[in-house]
Amino acid sequence: MALLEVNDLTTTFATDRGPVRACDGVSFEVERGEVLGIVGESGSGKTIAALSVMGLVPPPGVIERGSIRFDGEELRGAPEHRYRDLRGRQIGMVFQDAGRALDPVHTVRSHLREASGRQDDHGALLQRVGLDADLLDRYPYQLSGGQRQRVMIAIAIARDPALIIADEPTTAVDALTQVALLAELMRLRHELGAALILVSHNLGLISRVADRVAVMYLGQILELSPTAELVREPGHPYSAALLRATVPLDGDGTRLEGVGGNPDSLLDPPSGCVFSRRCPHADDSCAMSRPALVATAPGRHSACHHLDRFAEATRGVGYGS
Amino acid sequence: MLGFAARRLAQSIPVLVGISVVTWALMAASPDDPARIYANQQAVGGRAEPAEIEQARELLGLTGSPVEQYVRWARRALSGDLGESFRTGQPVTTEIVDRLPATLELAGGAVLVTLLLGLPLGVIAAVWANRWPDHVARLVALIGGAVPAFWLSLLLIWLFAVEWRWLPSNGRGGLDHLVLPALALGAAAAGGYVRLLRASLLETLGEDYVVAARARGLRGSAVLVRHALRNALIPVVSQLGVTVGVLLSGSVVVEVIFSWPGIGRYAVDSIARRDLPALQGFVLFSALVYLGASLAVDLAYRWLDPRVGRRGAER
Ligand SMILES: Nc1ncnc2c1ncn2[C@@H]1O[C@H](COP(=O)(O)OP(=O)(O)OP(=O)(O)O)[C@@H](O)[C@H]1O
Ligand code: SF4
Ligand SMILES: [Mg+2]
Numbered sequence: 001m002a003l004l005e006v007n008d009l010t011t012t013f014a015t016d017r018g019p020v021r022a023c024d025g026v027s028f029e030v031e032r033g034e035v036l037g038i039v040g041e042s043g044s045g046k047t048i049a050a051l052s053v054m055g056l057v058p059p060p061g062v063i064e065r066g067s068i069r070f071d072g073e074e075l076r077g078a079p080e081h082r083y084r085d086l087r088g089r090q091i092g093m094v095f096q097d098a099g100r101a102l103d104p105v106h107t108v109r110s111h112l113r114e115a116s117g118r119q120d121d122h123g124a125l126l127q128r129v130g131l132d133a134d135l136l137d138r139y140p141y142q143l144s145g146g147q148r149q150r151v152m153i154a155i156a157i158a159r160d161p162a163l164i165i166a167d168e169p170t171t172a173v174d175a176l177t178q179v180a181l182l183a184e185l186m187r188l189r190h191e192l193g194a195a196l197i198l199v200s201h202n203l204g205l206i207s208r209v210a211d212r213v214a215v216m217y218l219g220q221i222l223e224l225s226p227t228a229e230l231v232r233e234p235g236h237p238y239s240a241a242l243l244r245a246t247v248p249l250d251g252d253g254t255r256l257e258g259v260g261g262n263p264d265s266l267l268d269p270p271s272g273c274v275f276s277r278r279c280p281h282a283d284d285s286c287a288m289s290r291p292a293l294v295a296t297a298p299g300r301h302s303a304c305h306h307l308d309r310f311a312e313a314t315r316g317v318g319y320g321s
Numbered sequence: 322m323l324g325f326a327a328r329r330l331a332q333s334i335p336v337l338v339g340i341s342v343v344t345w346a347l348m349a350a351s352p353d354d355p356a357r358i359y360a361n362q363q364a365v366g367g368r369a370e371p372a373e374i375e376q377a378r379e380l381l382g383l384t385g386s387p388v389e390q391y392v393r394w395a396r397r398a399l400s401g402d403l404g405e406s407f408r409t410g411q412p413v414t415t416e417i418v419d420r421l422p423a424t425l426e427l428a429g430g431a432v433l434v435t436l437l438l439g440l441p442l443g444v445i446a447a448v449w450a451n452r453w454p455d456h457v458a459r460l461v462a463l464i465g466g467a468v469p470a471f472w473l474s475l476l477l478i479w480l481f482a483v484e485w486r487w488l489p490s491n492g493r494g495g496l497d498h499l500v501l502p503a504l505a506l507g508a509a510a511a512g513g514y515v516r517l518l519r520a521s522l523l524e525t526l527g528e529d530y531v532v533a534a535r536a537r538g539l540r541g542s543a544v545l546v547r548h549a550l551r552n553a554l555i556p557v558v559s560q561l562g563v564t565v566g567v568l569l570s571g572s573v574v575v576e577v578i579f580s581w582p583g584i585g586r587y588a589v590d591s592i593a594r595r596d597l598p599a600l601q602g603f604v605l606f607s608a609l610v611y612l613g614a615s616l617a618v619d620l621a622y623r624w625l626d627p628r629v630g631r632r633g634a635e636r
């Protein structure tokens with residue numbers, strides 16, 4: 001049994017311009033101690049997927065369908081007190097923008113006191129994330145972006161959770177700090193033996209640390225594969241496009257291309273395959289019916305009608321070739 | 322904090338000067354000659370001789386250029402001397418200081434009523450936004466804000482003092498005397514606070530730091546009080562300064578209706594008797610109370626929001 005099993009998760013927002021499916025039939029599993037990367041462009045539903053797992057979908061969003069099992073226990077429809085026992089204790093979350101996720105009128109100490117449930121030893125917790133204990137009495141506005149993000153990480157690990165969800169833990173900081181933060185997060189995860197869901201729009205970053213990667217677009221997972229294989233030989237036209245648009249962290253960036261086309265809107269999703277308006281391999285059948293996410297090789301899953309055609313055209317696109 | 326208080330006090334000096342000029346002008350620029358009013362009131366037949374009027378002018382310090390007059394007046398005012406009441410011949414300062422505690426008690430009671438009504442209703446309206454508790458709270462706020470203080474005063478007197486005989490309706494005494502006038506004065510302002518806190522709390526409830534607080538397993542009530550409400554109160558506190566001003570002017574009506582022996586009723590009596598020095602005292606003290614209240618509000622604001630006016634540690 002996996003630590004986290006998400007099945008057919010569908011989270012919908014009622015808006016003035018009609019319903020928006022931020023997550024649309026999302027399914028994935030996270031094994032104990034595993035690092036799962038979730039990658040996708042802005043607005044693809046990564047944050048909403050994470051918040052759905054936490055039972056914190058903001059109104060007017062509702063989980064319309066699907067199941068979320070943590071350690072075998074169904075969470076969907078679980079009472080609030082049950083969620084409260086899980087949040088922070090079993091699942092720690094690092095928020096996308098630490099500048100907004102830390103309360104401006106509370107000190108670092110006050111945040112850590114809430115997170116750990118303890119009255120002292122907060123300095124030690126700060127030191128674990130590489131910060132000086134002097135910062136305890138600072139307010140969030142008195143910290144740098146990197147320091148704030150580390151405080152967020154300290155909050156997430158305060159009670160040794162079995163799962164850490166890190167939502168773009170490195171977007172708000174510069175490139176050097178990004179690498180340092182990611183290394184810190186990986187080290188802590190390893191110490192705790194915790195599983196990690198690492199959310200990012202940066203496939204290059206994710207591919208360095210994740211065991212498996214889920215590629216999301218418009219609320220759907222289009223490919224879910226072991227990282228090494230996905231990077232060597234992407235199993236979906238969208239993954240291939242993302243990969244071409246990625247600056248390899250150790251490369252010279254000469255291969256950089258855009259994904260092509262503008263990201264679609266959830267308000268007006270394409271019929272059939274969500275990538276059909278931008279896909280170079282699309283034909284009429286793509287706009288007709290939505291391809292299911294199916295196993296294509298051991299451990300690999302992809303949602304595309306024309307994998308054969310795509311495989312033919314893109315041989316040798318990955319990093320590894 | 323002390324340094325800030327000192328700086329803030331220094332900043333109110335120009336305001337104080339402005340207030341003093343207005344106060345002084347109340348007498349000096351009065352359309353009716355104050356010397357004549359005073360002399361007539363002192364004269365046996367109620368009609369003073371021209372010589373007596375000139376004498377009065379000398380006595381009231383209304384001779385010389387306006388600048389000379391103002392400086393003379395301001396110097397005396399600074400030493401606490403605002404002249405004598407035309408009516409009683411008593412020092413105005415003493416008369417006001419004797420009545421000030423009553424008005425402060427009434428205003429304090431009214432602020433308490435405002436907050437005790439406004440804050441819980443505002444929280445209820447935001448937490449159950451767009452559901453029936455919200456609709457009820459907003460309706461109450463709307464009615465409260467639309468009813469004039471004098472009307473509410475009469476309604477309260479009729480119900481609680483005349484019909485049910487639960488509470489006294491005039492004079493100052495124990496807590497029971499305070500209830501009705503404080504309610505009449507404070508209820509009107511509560512409506513604004515319901516709306517303000519509702520809007521402010523709805524905003525903070527949607528902030529990332531509130532979601533993040535829930536994500537670390539905090540119980541809902543702690544998230545509400547320590548994070549959402551704590552931040553939502555910041556704009557509410559800055560509004561309190563304005564409310565104190567509104568309450569001070571409102572207290573004039575309420576003090577008259579409830580025979581409350583404060584400076585508001587003193588002001589009304591003074592107007593009726595054209596007692597200019599007494600009116601000057603009222604204006605000056607009201608302004609001072611208002612200034613003091615906004616200073617207190619600023620201090621509270623800084624205490625609530627650590628970001629306000631602090632620099633140095635930012636990196
Ligand atoms: N409060 C909301 N009301 C309405 N729609 C929302 C709301 N929150 C999210 N959505 C919808 O859900 C979609 C997915 O949002 P989400 O925040 O999960 O994207 P993301 O993948 O995390 O993007 P980013 O990389 O920019 O953080 C958004 O494009 C938006 O259409
Ligand atoms: S289903 Fe069609 S449009 Fe979608 S990714 Fe495959 S080829 Fe492209
Ligand atoms: Mg996001």
